[in-house]
Amino acid sequence: MQSTLYISSNSPPNFHSPWRLPQTHFLSPSQTAPTNPKPAFKPLTLSKSLKTFLNCEFEDEELENLDKSASPLRLPVVIRQSGSVSRYLWDGNELNLVSVDGNALSLSRENFCLDFEDGFRRLVKICGSGLRNFFLPREISGNYLEYVKWKFLHRVFSSALQVLATQAMFRAIGIGYSRSLPSAAALNWVLKDGLGKLSRCIYTASLASAFDTNLKRVRFSTSVLFSLSLGVELLTPAFPQYFLLLASVANIAKQISLACYLATGTAVHRSFALSDNLGEVSAKAQIQTVCFDNLGLMLAAALNILFRNNQRLLVGLPFVVYPIFSAIDLIGIYQGLKHVHLQTLTKDRLEIIVNTWIQFGYVPSPAEVSKEEGIDVLWTKGRGLWPVRIGCLNSKNQIPRLSMMTMRSLNNDDFYFICLEIFNSRLAGTRQQGILLCLREGAGTADVIMGLLQACHIREAILSSRCKWENISEACDSSDFVLRDWLKLNEDSKRYAQRDLNMLNEQMSGLGWACKNILLSTKEQDRYSFVDD
Missing domain, CATH: 1.20.1250 (Growth Hormone; Chain: A;)
Structure with a gap:
């Protein structure tokens, strides 16, 4: 059974020992000893001796008065245990733990004639506390x-x-x-x-x-x-x-x-x-x-x-x-x-966090992300404009020249790359443009967060100029301007992601997010290997 101990604020004055050690004074290098020699030990005067004796007498008398006091002494220690509040009292002979919140039901003659309504209210309170301790844990979240x-x-x-x-x-x-x-x-x-x-x-x-x-x-x-x-x-x-x-x-x-x-x-x-x-x-x-x-x-x-x-x-x-x-x-x-607010990070939850960070400049709490995430029974997530996908590049969905230029720009220090893709949506006969995040073998949690942060920055830039990118599947293979714009957008978004990464991680950890690992599905766990020929 767990209990909690408190120190009351209205505690009586502490009893200090009347004996004080003489303070030792040290000389600094600039100081010199007095020229007139004096005895090392000064004889105890009558006034100091009498003062020490009176202090001892006073504290002994105070202890005797406490022992003889008619009313018990309330000590500054309160115990909360099983829904009741008790406090230690000293009655002059022994230490007692007495209920101070009225939960204790006594059958003594003095308490037998208590008001029925008050007693019933106490009984309900005790039963409610007992049921609460029986059904519910002690340390739980508010939801x-x-x-x-x-x-x-x-x-x-x-x-x-x-x-x-x-x-x-x-x-x-x-x-x-x-x-x-x-x-x-x-x-x-x-x-x-x-x-x-x-x-x-x-x-x-x-x-x-x-x-x-x-x-x-x-x-x-x-x-x-x-x-x-x-x-x-x-x-x-x-x-x-x-x-x-x-x-x-x-x-x-x-x-x-x-x-x-x-x-x-x-x-x-x-x-x-x-x-x-x-x-x-x-x-x-x-x-x-x-x-x-x-x-x-x-x-x-x-x-x-x-x-x-x-x-x-x-x-x-x-x-x-x-x-x-x-x-x-x-x-x-x-x-x-x-009302289940999960603190673990998945691709969908991390994307909600990153989008909120980019648009509003703060990290949402697990409760806010849970409300935004929903249960998604109808699989409606990822149907927005330019969805972000984690996985490997599909040869049927690629934009050939754009993908080739992105891969050529990779070096040994990169643990991911981002490119654009065109895929068939769930609606038959329609094709949709999206952003693909490819992770390299050995990529850690920080690389996944940074890659998704960069991908969301790219999406924000594309959505802000949709007219420029809406026909990218036809223009990218015939125009060098689109390729240059894409590489520049990739570099700028990576710089923004590097700038925001540390602050984003700090705020996520402060709100209770489990930032050590990111849970990915089987398809999202696909990785590529870098070969430097």
């Missing part, structure tokens, strides 16, 4: 409570739906009916679980880096998949002959969602831990999950009890509550993820 509120909605209604879906599957497989065959039911159940776990392994292996770079999007997408899987399980009683197929498809979706939940849970918990108390935050999250799931189980049981006398309504109940419970579940997940 944690909002996250827990939405998590409550998500877990309760998701748990209730899972109970109803399991009931439907039991009904479909024939458990509880005379026609059911235990061996066939067990075989179907084992097959659907085995297929689900196999799919979970394949999904986790193929999407490993996305759990870091696109955490919120993957988390919400798999939550939608989980909700749909519950709907498929609810359909199994209507099509019992296809039980294995429907149950396997549903279990595959559930296993994929579970894999994502486990893979992203640590990063979510770390975003709330203020003092590296990741273990405590994770433990409290498990407590919350168990309690909220039990409430959902109770809700499902209450619905079954309510309609137990009408078998027709009981069979149709899941189809009525499924859209309502699923909507509340997904809303809870979506709103909860909006």
Whole structure:
């Protein structure tokens, strides 16, 4: 149990020792000793001896008065422990720790007749403090409570739906009916679980880096998949002959969602831990999950009890509550993820930071970046004008002469290069211009930040004179002016990036951003090697 110790400001005067050592005076080189010799030890006079004796007498009398005092002495030490505030008191014989915030409920005769309303208020305060310490960690960020509120909605209604879906599957497989065959039911159940776990392994292996770079999007997408899987399980009683197929498809979706939940849970918990108390935050999250799931189980049981006398309504109940419970579940997940402010740097978050720095001259906080980043369920990020991409140059998307001139200007000190590219956008039949950042093998975090900073400076310059660069794909191979302008723009933007890099890193570190590493996707981790022939 953790406790906090405070030194009170209204402390009594300290007791100083009456014995003082004589001060030693040293002579400087310019000073000389007195000519008249005097004895080294001066005899103690009566006045000084009497003064020392009186000081000792005074302090002894003060201590005796404290011991004989009728009212206890309040010492300047306050303890905050488990939501209560206590202070040390000296009653003349022993040291006592007494509650000073009124949380202590005593059953003594003096306190038995306290006002009922005041006592009830104290009891509520104690219970609230106990529940808070049971469910919530001590050191958490301010957005944690909002996250827990939405998590409550998500877990309760998701748990209730899972109970109803399991009931439907039991009904479909024939458990509880005379026609059911235990061996066939067990075989179907084992097959659907085995297929689900196999799919979970394949999904986790193929999407490993996305759990870091696109955490919120993957988390919400798999939550939608989980909700749909519950709907498929609810359909199994209507099509019992296809039980294995429907149950396997549903279990595959559930296993994929579970894999994502486990893979992203640590990063979510770390975003709330203020003092590296990741273990405590994770433990409290498990407590919350168990309690909220039990409430959902109770809700499902209450619905079954309510309609137990009408078998027709009981069979149709899941189809009525499924859209309502699923909507509340997904809303809870979506709103909860909006309160998760990740401090790790990805390409998208770093680009938001750099754009804010260039346009407004400051570094946004993790909360501001989280609001700007969103969850991006529809994959709308990167659809703006002149998007920046990290990766290797695609021969189909290159601007030949411009790319060649950029590569020729490289030397052994460069750990990245920037060029322009033309690629097919998501809209069929349209081509879009973009900026490509190619990283060299051995490039560090500072090189990635500087390269993206330079690329964003280039984009700002291009957008400020769009008429000049909008037809670059046709002009660059026929005009030397465009090549010269591009090389000059590259040099100027690199100078601006070098100027801003140190200040940008300092402000990012001061706001809590994890600047040691930048999380990149699999395609963004492609590198080139420099060959000096």
